[in-house]
Amino acid sequence: xxxxxxxxxxxxxxxxxxxxxxxxxxxxxxxxxxxxxxxxxxxxxxxxxxxxxxxxxxxxxxxxxxxxxxxxxxxxxxxxxxxxxxxxxxxxxxxxxxxxxxxxxxxxxxxxxxxxxxxxxxxxxxxxxxxxxxxxxxxxxxxxxxxxxxxxxxxxxxxxxxxxxxxxxxxxxxxxxxxxxxxxxxxxxxxxxxxxxxxxxxxxxxxxxxxxxxxxxxxxxxxxxxxxxxxxxxxxxxxxxxxxxxxxxxxxxxxxxxxxxxxxxxxxxxxxxxxxxxxxxxxxxxxxxxxxxxxxxxxxxxxxxxxxxxxxxxxxxxxxxxxxxxxxxx
Amino acid sequence: xxxxxxxxxxxxxxxxxxxxxxxxxxxxxxxxxxxxxxxxxxxxxxxxxxxxxxxxxxxxxxxxxxxxxxxxxxxxxxxxxxxxxxxxxxxxxxxxxxxxxxxxxxxxxxxxxxxxxxxxxxxxxxxxxxxxxxxxxxxxxxxxxxxxxxxxxxxxxxxxxxxxxxxxxxxxxxxxxxxxxxxxxxxxxxxxxxxxxxxxxxxxxxxxxxxxxxxxxxxxxxxxxxxxxxxxxxxxxxxxxxxxxxxxxxxxxxxxxxxxxxxxxxxxxxxxxxxxxxxxxxxxxxxxxxxxxxxxxxxxxxxxxxxxxxxxxxxxxxxxxxxxxxxxxx
Numbered sequence: 001x002x003x004x005x006x007x008x009x010x011x012x013x014x015x016x017x018x019x020x021x022x023x024x025x026x027x028x029x030x031x032x033x034x035x036x037x038x039x040x041x042x043x044x045x046x047x048x049x050x051x052x053x054x055x056x057x058x059x060x061x062x063x064x065x066x067x068x069x070x071x072x073x074x075x076x077x078x079x080x081x082x083x084x085x086x087x088x089x090x091x092x093x094x095x096x097x098x099x100x101x102x103x104x105x106x107x108x109x110x111x112x113x114x115x116x117x118x119x120x121x122x123x124x125x126x127x128x129x130x131x132x133x134x135x136x137x138x139x140x141x142x143x144x145x146x147x148x149x150x151x152x153x154x155x156x157x158x159x160x161x162x163x164x165x166x167x168x169x170x171x172x173x174x175x176x177x178x179x180x181x182x183x184x185x186x187x188x189x190x191x192x193x194x195x196x197x198x199x200x201x202x203x204x205x206x207x208x209x210x211x212x213x214x215x216x217x218x219x220x221x222x223x224x225x226x227x228x229x230x231x232x233x234x235x236x237x238x239x240x241x242x243x244x245x246x247x248x249x250x251x252x253x254x255x256x257x258x259x260x261x262x263x264x265x266x267x268x269x270x271x272x273x274x275x276x277x278x279x280x281x282x283x284x285x286x287x288x289x290x291x292x293x294x295x296x297x298x299x300x301x302x303x304x305x306x307x308x309x310x311x312x313x314x315x316x317x318x319x320x321x322x323x324x325x326x327x328x329x330x
Numbered sequence: 331x332x333x334x335x336x337x338x339x340x341x342x343x344x345x346x347x348x349x350x351x352x353x354x355x356x357x358x359x360x361x362x363x364x365x366x367x368x369x370x371x372x373x374x375x376x377x378x379x380x381x382x383x384x385x386x387x388x389x390x391x392x393x394x395x396x397x398x399x400x401x402x403x404x405x406x407x408x409x410x411x412x413x414x415x416x417x418x419x420x421x422x423x424x425x426x427x428x429x430x431x432x433x434x435x436x437x438x439x440x441x442x443x444x445x446x447x448x449x450x451x452x453x454x455x456x457x458x459x460x461x462x463x464x465x466x467x468x469x470x471x472x473x474x475x476x477x478x479x480x481x482x483x484x485x486x487x488x489x490x491x492x493x494x495x496x497x498x499x500x501x502x503x504x505x506x507x508x509x510x511x512x513x514x515x516x517x518x519x520x521x522x523x524x525x526x527x528x529x530x531x532x533x534x535x536x537x538x539x540x541x542x543x544x545x546x547x548x549x550x551x552x553x554x555x556x557x558x559x560x561x562x563x564x565x566x567x568x569x570x571x572x573x574x575x576x577x578x579x580x581x582x583x584x585x586x587x588x589x590x591x592x593x594x595x596x597x598x599x600x601x602x603x604x605x606x607x608x609x610x611x612x613x614x615x616x617x618x619x620x621x622x623x624x625x626x627x628x629x630x631x632x633x634x635x636x637x638x639x640x641x642x643x644x645x646x647x648x649x650x651x652x653x654x655x656x657x658x659x660x
Contacts, residue, residue: 058526058532135574179534188575188578189574189578192578196388202388202579203577203578203579204509204534204535204576204577204578204579205534206578210575212571213571213574213575214567214571215567215570215571215593215597217596220600221600222570222593222596222597222600222601224570224571224574224597231575237544237545240545240552240554241542241543241544241545241554244465244519244543244554245518245540245543245561246534246576247533247534248518248519248522248533248534248536249532249533249534263545263552266547266552267545267552267554270550270551270552271552
């Protein structure tokens with residue numbers, strides 16, 4: 001045997017081993033432990049024909065919260081950071097904002113004062129940043145922001161702050177015939193601008209909060225105008241309500257991280273047949289953020305209390321994940 | 331060659347010929363003509379790689395109205411006939427209905443008087459037949475009705491009054507990588523009870539009018555209560571608005587039959603790239619019904635005027651379809 005051939009065999013064997021070890025571990029960013037085992041075991045027993053827990057492919061529906069479950073949500077929901085950036089961008093055309101709340105505080109970077117403006121302030125921010133334009137115009141604005149803006153702490157692109165372990169779960173479920181949906185408090189059109197690229201989830205499988213739109217023919221060209229009027233808040237009880245409206249199946253797997261996901265977890269898991277609920281618990285102050293019961297954003301209190309009783313998996317981010325961020329978009 | 335072998339070859343050849351002629355005509359219930367050619371030609375040029383009109387699979391979205399487009403809508407929308415049947419079924423528990431409109435007229439089978447009760451009357455009928463129960467309870471009621479109730483004129487099951495030529499179009503589009511959606515004025519949960527069986531369209535691809543629901547935990551069991559409150563009327567401009575909310579892609583093909591589909595046809599076809607609009611024109615009083623500009627149900631007036639200007643195909647049901655009804659559910 002010539003040395004070159006031997007080398008070729010060694011390399012080939014190595015590649016086969018690597019690829020088969022990859023095939024053997026679809027969740028390489030998950031450390032061995034109860035969380036990882038629970039995911040693997042549930043998928044195996046619901047997708048193996050002949051087992052009593054087998055689920056036909058059309059019923060394999062898995063729903064995922066986005067903020068805090070698929071990507072980071074600190075120091076504030078990224079969509080709020082988008083809105084604040086947008087106000088700064090529009091400010092030169094609105095000199096009056098320097099003297100008017102909530103814009104004055106946004107421009108002064110005084111987030112506490114912005115928060116103090118309450119719901120009325122948020123509604124005004126949403127109205128000028130999310131409404132009064134066509135859906136196509138809004139999509140262009142979001143697309144530009146999401147591909148250029150950077151996170152205040154990590155300086156990463158926001159899309160690089162999706163969680164690699166969760167991207168692995170999404171891919172693993174799809175490989176096993178599960179249909180993956182986002183069901184999030186975030187704006188539906190906002191999330192669609194990156195959901196396909198980052199999560200492999202097409203627009204029709206993204207469910208979120210929404211504002212009303214209005215159809216118009218403008219010089220023979222149809223447009224949808226975004227109105228400053230809430231259509232649906234996809235949070236808390238709104239999640240199962242929207243799951244029924246948009247999907248019309250009861251999911252068998254639900255993934256969340258906060259009390260806003262409580263009713264979605266209940267709706268998914270408190271029913272006949274095999275059911276799976278998982279909560280991402282943010283325990284890693286070093287690599288990400290650590291917060292739960294007293295956090296203003298992504299508060300996890302009631303759902304954490306219920307988890308043990310309901311048999312929901314609580315992921316300890318620090319312990320269970322060998323890597324946190326995806327870094328480069330997938 | 332032994333006779334048996336010869337016979338086997340003849341039979342096999344015959345079967346191959348039959349199956350290849352079937353493969354050659356995916357729309358056997360469509361008579362040769364401009365409508366059939368337009369469908370075949372559009373699908374071919376948008377799915378052949380290398381052609382300038384090629385559409386990637388993820389963007390192959392086709393939307394279908396239901397009433398009058400996929401199944402019959404005369405002498406009244408089938409969902410209204412369901413509601414009236416339901417009132418007759420509930421009447422023994424409501425002796426007061428004998429004296430109260432609109433129930434009195436429903437029980438007297440006086441549809442003109444029911445119509446004279448206007449929107450308020452319809453709202454009362456919807457409230458008692460479509461709300462005040464859980465989604466699961468409603469689904470059971472619809473399922474029972476749809477599998478047993480019969481059409482007043484044809485005596486067929488309603489599911490047997492889906493249009494065979496349109497079922498062929500649905501199957502043909504899906505074979506060519508198109509994702510098919512229902513976008514109809516009918517109730518979303520009502521349509522889901524037969525859409526998968528009759529049309530091959532899963533619940534998450536059914537968009538329709540909806541009422542609000544309310545999540546509740548009842549003795550540790552989550553339910554969604556149907557409320558007597560409109561969430562969305564999926565008709566006219568509501569169709570493109572809901573297409574954006576639920577699908578988030580602009581469709582490339584739209585199929586309708588009435589002015590309620592006008593804005594969906596405009597939204598789909600008045601845009602860049604290859605676009606296809608089709609109107610089913612009810613011209614067959616013998617095999618089905620003939621109606622258009624002056625019909626109370628499924629009025630087709632404005633959309634018919636626009637069809638030529640916009641290049642929408644107008645199907646002449648009498649001339650273009652060799653068969654109308656599917657008869658047995660597919």
